[in-house]
Amino acid sequence: MKRTIVTLPGDGIGRTVLDAAVKVLNAAGFDAEYIEGDIGWEFWRKEGNPLPDRTINLLNEHKIALFGAITSKPKEEAANELSDDLKDKGLVYSSPIVNLRQHFNLDICLRPCRSYEGNPLNFIRRGANGDIEEPMVNVAIFRQNTEGLYGGVEWSNPNDKVYDGLMTHPKFVKNFSQAPRADLSISTRIFTKRATERILLAAFEYARQYGYKSVTLAEKPNVIRETSGMMYKMAKELQREHFSEIELWNTNIDAQMMWLTKNPENYGVIVAGNMFGDIVSDGFAGLIGGLGFACSAQYNPDNGISVFEPTHGSAPKYETFKPSIVNPIAMIESACMMLDHISENDLAKKIRNAIAKVIKEGKVRTYDMLKLKGSPDVFNHGAASTDEMADAIIANL
Ligand code: NAI
Ligand code: MG
Numbered sequence: 001m002k003r004t005i006v007t008l009p010g011d012g013i014g015r016t017v018l019d020a021a022v023k024v025l026n027a028a029g030f031d032a033e034y035i036e037g038d039i040g041w042e043f044w045r046k047e048g049n050p051l052p053d054r055t056i057n058l059l060n061e062h063k064i065a066l067f068g069a070i071t072s073k074p075k076e077e078a079a080n081e082l083s084d085d086l087k088d089k090g091l092v093y094s095s096p097i098v099n100l101r102q103h104f105n106l107d108i109c110l111r112p113c114r115s116y117e118g119n120p121l122n123f124i125r126r127g128a129n130g131d132i133e134e135p136m137v138n139v140a141i142f143r144q145n146t147e148g149l150y151g152g153v154e155w156s157n158p159n160d161k162v163y164d165g166l167m168t169h170p171k172f173v174k175n176f177s178q179a180p181r182a183d184l185s186i187s188t189r190i191f192t193k194r195a196t197e198r199i200l201l202a203a204f205e206y207a208r209q210y211g212y213k214s215v216t217l218a219e220k221p222n223v224i225r226e227t228s229g230m231m232y233k234m235a236k237e238l239q240r241e242h243f244s245e246i247e248l249w250n251t252n253i254d255a256q257m258m259w260l261t262k263n264p265e266n267y268g269v270i271v272a273g274n275m276f277g278d279i280v281s282d283g284f285a286g287l288i289g290g291l292g293f294a295c296s297a298q299y300n301p302d303n304g305i306s307v308f309e310p311t312h313g314s315a316p317k318y319e320t321f322k323p324s325i326v327n328p329i330a331m332i333e334s335a336c337m338m339l340d341h342i343s344e345n346d347l348a349k350k351i352r353n354a355i356a357k358v359i360k361e362g363k364v365r366t367y368d369m370l371k372l373k374g375s376p377d378v379f380n381h382g383a384a385s386t387d388e389m390a391d392a393i394i395a396n397l
Helices: 014-028 041-047 053-062 075-080 096-103 160-166 170-176 193-210 227-242 253-262 274-287 329-341 345-361 376-381 386-395
Strands: 003-010 032-036 064-069 108-114 138-144 154-156 185-187 214-219 247-252 269-272 295-299 306-310
Touching: 003 014, 003 053, 014 064, 014 329, 014 345, 014 386, 053 064, 064 329, 096 306, 108 193, 108 274, 138 193, 138 274, 193 214, 193 227, 193 269, 214 227, 214 253, 214 274, 227 247, 247 253, 253 274, 269 274, 295 329, 306 329, 329 345, 329 386, 345 386
Parallel strands: 003 032, 003 064, 064 306, 138 269, 214 247, 214 269
Antiparallel strands: 108 138, 108 295, 154 185, 295 306
């Protein structure tokens, strides 16, 4: 069946890596039609909206999207770059990828981190007898994608209603009521049962489907008693009632960040709220090669809408490099996640095997894999271009 996939290249290197991924998908035999959707800085400047309604409609219609990256800038800077006829209309910039997540309630974010054998960026450590050990990392991080500290319920100099509400809490009275109200900045961390259950369920089901023996909750229930505490309680119930063959481990996020550099091979599926999930997934990504390798999926099981994207941004400083130097693997891996999502598992496996061969062989490496500083000069030091990496993967399909 021919699929229709929405491509959202966005800004900077977004288009470069997305083109490379589509090239690999085509070469692997994925039968699809690609429809490009408008998103990003150009549409902010020209239309005052970085996520036009026509893009929302495209996603409503076709459900599955590959997303490159967007550029975000602070409010004032963004307003200054609007075209003249849009200036002074009071338009306020907000990130289109964050808006896309909110609009479609893409509340499940999955970020797998798996080491490739032979990747020079793999985490290594010294073992008990002094040998260098290179533990293979294979984790899948589930991050709640819409609530918590990134939910946007925030105030500086809170209004009367908010302030009076806070004054009903004894800890607020004790710790914060001395400060002038104008000096207060407040960001809330709100969890709902519904969203918490959805992310926990997604994590446990994934563990079951892919044979992971443990699910680790990386929160802080001993201190953040309400939100983290609720999540831990729900995780325990879910495990006991429906997933008794899978172990539930409970770690504190701070300790987890230490453990992941000591024994990352011990972990399987990790689940956390929005911010801790963001942090712990970047931590694990660092062990498997960093931004050039970190892929992600965001989806909503109810409406079937899913967006697959590398976790890196638009790296504007490399946008104009010809040929491009950036590593397309994170984007190509994100495309593999899309294939898995639509039950094209054999195709995903075929592409991942080709990536594995290229990395193991070690002949074709982008600048980041050679630990070079990004510059147009990297080719003189043996680095492959974005296209050369994509072509090497294609040659190994
Ligand atoms: P970034 O991820 O774009 O770049 C950070 C550094 O990582 C780059 O300088 C580069 O050295 C390296 N890098 C990134 N992608 C790479 C790749 N594929 N291969 C090799 N090296 C790579 O983050 P930065 O510089 O903080 O932000 C740039 C812009 O991207 C900002 O406007 C930011 O708001 C936006 N951004 C967008 C995201 C998204 O679209 N989901 C996520 C993160 C940042
Ligand atoms: Mg992050």
